[in-house]
Amino acid sequence: MNVSSARALPRGVDLIHDPALNKGTAFTKEEQRALGLRGLVPPRVCTQDEQVLRVMENYRHKPDDLEKYIYMIGLQDRNETLFYRVVMDHIEEMMPIIYTPVVGQACQQYGHIFRRAHGMFITPEHKGEIAEVLGDWPQPDVRVIVVTDGERILGLGDLGANGMGIPIGKLSLYTACAGVHPRHTLPITLDVGTDNENLLQDPLYLGTPQPRLRGEAYDAFVDEFVTAVQKIFPKALLQFEDFGNRNAFRLLQRYRDRLCMFNDDIQGTASVTLAGLYTAMRITNHKLADQRILFHGAGEAAIGIADLVVSAMVAEGVNKDEAMSRCWFRDSKGLVESNRTDLQAHKRPYAHAHAPLQDLLAIVKAVRPTALIGVSGHANQFTREIVDTMSKLNDRPIIFALSNPTANSECTAQQAITWSQGRAIFASGSPFPPATYAGKEYVTGQGNNSYIFPGVGLGVVVSGARRVTDEMFFEVARTLAQLLSEEDLVKGCIYPPLAKIRDVSAHIAATVAEIAYKRDLATEPRPKDILQQVRSRQYQPYYQSYV
Numbered sequence: 001m002n003v004s005s006a007r008a009l010p011r012g013v014d015l016i017h018d019p020a021l022n023k024g025t026a027f028t029k030e031e032q033r034a035l036g037l038r039g040l041v042p043p044r045v046c047t048q049d050e051q052v053l054r055v056m057e058n059y060r061h062k063p064d065d066l067e068k069y070i071y072m073i074g075l076q077d078r079n080e081t082l083f084y085r086v087v088m089d090h091i092e093e094m095m096p097i098i099y100t101p102v103v104g105q106a107c108q109q110y111g112h113i114f115r116r117a118h119g120m121f122i123t124p125e126h127k128g129e130i131a132e133v134l135g136d137w138p139q140p141d142v143r144v145i146v147v148t149d150g151e152r153i154l155g156l157g158d159l160g161a162n163g164m165g166i167p168i169g170k171l172s173l174y175t176a177c178a179g180v181h182p183r184h185t186l187p188i189t190l191d192v193g194t195d196n197e198n199l200l201q202d203p204l205y206l207g208t209p210q211p212r213l214r215g216e217a218y219d220a221f222v223d224e225f226v227t228a229v230q231k232i233f234p235k236a237l238l239q240f241e242d243f244g245n246r247n248a249f250r251l252l253q254r255y256r257d258r259l260c261m262f263n264d265d266i267q268g269t270a271s272v273t274l275a276g277l278y279t280a281m282r283i284t285n286h287k288l289a290d291q292r293i294l295f296h297g298a299g300e301a302a303i304g305i306a307d308l309v310v311s312a313m314v315a316e317g318v319n320k321d322e323a324m325s326r327c328w329f330r331d332s333k334g335l336v337e338s339n340r341t342d343l344q345a346h347k348r349p350y351a352h353a354h355a356p357l358q359d360l361l362a363i364v365k366a367v368r369p370t371a372l373i374g375v376s377g378h379a380n381q382f383t384r385e386i387v388d389t390m391s392k393l394n395d396r397p398i399i400f401a402l403s404n405p406t407a408n409s410e411c412t413a414q415q416a417i418t419w420s421q422g423r424a425i426f427a428s429g430s431p432f433p434p435a436t437y438a439g440k441e442y443v444t445g446q447g448n449n450s451y452i453f454p455g456v457g458l459g460v461v462v463s464g465a466r467r468v469t470d471e472m473f474f475e476v477a478r479t480l481a482q483l484l485s486e487e488d489l490v491k492g493c494i495y496p497p498l499a500k501i502r503d504v505s506a507h508i509a510a511t512v513a514e515i516a517y518k519r520d521l522a523t524e525p526r527p528k529d530i531l532q533q534v535r536s537r538q539y540q541p542y543y544q545s546y547v
Contacts, residue, residue, distance in 0.1 A: 012035070019076065019079060019080040020081075022079045022080075023079070023082075024046075024051060025046040026047065026543055027546075028045055028545075048082065051079075055075060055086050056086065056090065059071055065105070066105055066106065066113070068102070069102050069105075069106050070106075070115070073115065077116050084541035085541040091177070095173070095450065098172050099170070100405050100448070101154075101430045102405075103169045104156055107154075107162045107164075110165055111204040111205045112204050114206060119168060120133070120136075120137060121164070121191050122188060122225060123192070123208055124208075124213055128224075131227075131231050133228075139186070141235070142184060142185070142186045143460075144171065144180055144184060144457045144461065145188055145233065145237070145238050146166070146167035146171050146187055146239045147167065147189070147225075147239070148164075148188075148242045149244075150189060150191070151212070151244035152242050154166075154405055155377035155408040158194050158195050160193065160199050161189055162199065163189060164187065166241055167187030167188060170187075170264070174453070174454045174457050177450050177454040178455050178457060179458060179502065179506075179537065180454065186236075190221070190222065190225060191207045192221065194207060194211075194212060195211055195212050222251065230259055237262075238255075238261040240263040240264070241264055241265065245299050245346075248265060248266060248300045249300060251263070252267075260460060260466055260468055261468065262456070266300045267308070267473050268449040269305060269402070270304040270306075270308035271308065271449075271474075271480075272451050272452045272480070273373065273402065274473075275451070275476075275477040275481045276445065277293075277312075278480075279445075280371070282481065282484075282489065283396060283425055284395075286370075288316060289313045289317065289318045290370075291398075292369045293326060294364065294373070295328065296360060296376045297329075297331070297375035298346075298347050301375040301402070302329060303346050305373065306324075306329075310323040310327065325352060328350070330360055331347065334356060335358070337354040337356060337357075338354070360381060360386060361383070361389065364386055364393075370393075370397070370398060372397070373402065374399075374403055374411075377403050377408055379407060379410065381410040382416070387419035391420040391421065396424070397424050398424075398425045399411070399425070399426050400426070400427045400447060402447055403429055405430050406430035409430060412432055413426055413434075413435040414432070416435075417437045417444070421438075422438060425492075426442075427447040428444065429448065444492055444494075445493050446498070451480055451501070452476060455507070455512065458506075458509035459509035459511065459512025461537070462530075462537050463516040463521075464523035464524035465512065466522075466523060469515065469519070471515055472511070472516075476512060479507050479508055479511045480495070483507060513534065517530075
């Protein structure tokens with residue numbers, strides 16, 4: 001950047017207070033003179049590497065994980081470039097803090113730990129002028145939006161406006177994991193009220209203190225919002241996140257063919273889980289089409305996984321009815337079976353003929369699954385007896401305890417490995433330390449959507465895709481499973497190490513872009529080398545010279 005460009009920048013304290021431009025102690029003497037910073041920063045000029053050392057020293061001295069989260073959000077507020085440099089350099093250490101599981105605790109405490117606003121809150125008070133409100137966002141070229149209405153935050157339920165931590169955290173991962181430029185991202189909360197009485201009685205709650213908007217008024221509000229996004233940010237991908245079951249499926253069906261959007265809880269979770277199943281097939285030398293899968297939980301994540309698994313089985317030559325018959329569900333009232341009259345619409349296609357059963361262990365014994373997938377949101381559901389039964393039914397039982405945050409996991413990695421005598425193929429939604437059994441260490445996989453959605457977003461940005469399709473999620477699951485090395489498989493991993501997430505996301509993005517070009521959904525010219533183009537577009541958190 002030359003001197004004339006420097007003159008266009010904010011000067012003095014205004015520059016220091018702009019997190020997108022601030023370099024803190026890294027402003028050179030020449031930059032200090034040109035930008036009115038002399039005397040406003042310490043005399044010693046630090047390198048970014050030295051700043052990272054200082055950040056990590058302070059970070060590791062924090063007394064608990066929530067304080068670490070608050071510290072990192074504060075860094076993001078002050079110096080965005082340094083924040084992403086730290087996160088990318090220490091991704092395995094940072095991801096559990098800036099996203100699950102600690103982000104769940106941060107959402108619960110949002111009004112109590114609030115420091116500075118991030119993103120936008122859209123409320124029913126903005127009815128009739130949502131487009132005008134969105135126009136107040138200072139960055140006009142938004143390419144990725146994550147939006148929630150806060151009704152089903154992780155496994156924690158209705159957190160209302162406190163759910164803003166989720167879009168903020170997700171978009172941090174879009175940048176850290178895939179390289180979507182932070183200036184192209186926008187976190188949004190649709191604050192339509194909350195039915196959480198504790199929040200309504202909390203004097204520090206920052207959301208609208210009224211019951212949730214429902215019915216036609218809710219639908220009209222969301223429709224105005226979607227229309228406004230298309231008008232103000234026509235190139236944006238819109239990711240729906242943590243909507244309640246009553247709205248998630250129908251909003252996906254309503255908008256999926258109208259704009260570039262997806263629901264990560266349904267489609268992203270499905271894709272990362274399918275990738276884990278593909279990897280499990282590499283370990284067992286079996287076909288996906290031969291598996292019988294029992295889902296503990298029958299909400300949007302479970303149904304989304306089953307729908308994508310069915311598509312994958314059909315691709316292996318199984319007819320759709322047969323594929324669906326291989327997917328079984330247990331919800332809060334027991335086995336999902338055809339005699340039940342209380343089933344929601346999204347469960348009915350998977351209601352198979354069977355005698356009623358309530359107990360999960362009894363269902364496991366009756367269904368005899370090869371894979372048990374936990375998406376219940378409830379902890380300790382996979383007991384020793386259940387894991388033991390799965391191990392008796394299968395040489396290598398597939399056990400995925402995917403509920404988040406960690407406290408809600410159906411079982412721990414250590415439990416699954418110990419109770420299966422080291423034979424379980426295990427994945428969890430939140431991270432667990434390596435498990436040990438009979439002197440061997442097992443580095444189990446984290447089936448986190450961060451393997452999927454950041455790369456999908458980058459692929460959309462690079463190709464200018466007009467839609468996000470099921471085919472994209474199907475193919476990126478294949479891509480993710482193929483990226484796992486034989487060395488990783490020996491360790492017990494079924495997902496690549498998080499340290500490789502930038503490279504993984506580049507391949508995911510290239511897969512998405514390839515499909516966009518193949519299906520005539522792209523609006524950007526096709527490059528000669530898609531993967532190279534993707535990598536050239538990945539944001540790198542290094543300081544620019546201002547003089």
